[in-house]
Amino acid sequence: MTDDDAVRELSQRLANVEERLAALESPDRPPSAVDPGEVFWALEGLKQRTSDVQGAVLMTGAVTVPKGHRAEWQMQASVEELFESDFGARAESLSALAHPVRLHLLQRLLTDASTVEEILETGDFGTSGQVYHHLRQLVAAGWATALGSGRYEIPPARIVPLLVMLLGVDR
Secondary structure, three states, X not given: OOHHHHHHHHHHHHHXXXXXXXXXXXXXXXXXXXXXXXXXXXXXXXHHHOOOOOOEEEEEEEEEOOOOOEEEEEEEEEHHHHHHOOHHHHHHHHHHHOOHHHHHHHHHHHXXXXXXXXXXXXXXXXXXXXXXXXXXXXXXXXXXXEEEOOEEEOOHHHHHHHHHHHHHHHO
């Protein structure tokens, strides 16, 4: 091998390494491309950022729902802060979700419906009165917003928490 060949080979190897490094550092890198050694990247970042000896909890997500709305959201709380809070004070918000019809309504609002009429088209929800009853519960708890004229949406700040809770009960 000549010196020129060695230089070309070394240049090619360096270019390959730079290409792989750029792909690893890319903000557009898909989650499935995460190296197995990086599985807990969010956890490691949280541990570096918290000074609470008991730890902290982080909820985060970047979501584009089927209807095309984008939601990017995160929330962090210290373990001490959470244990000092009244768990029961969250019951009303959680109970609004604890009904299969309401969860299905939220799913429809995220995927393909905006109005009560669109929700009723499938025939899965009973009468418009029943739909409005469940929507009132979701609006009162902040899981949905009434826009007027029978139109509803999920507030962007509730999309990621809703999906995180669904993921949590699947584990």
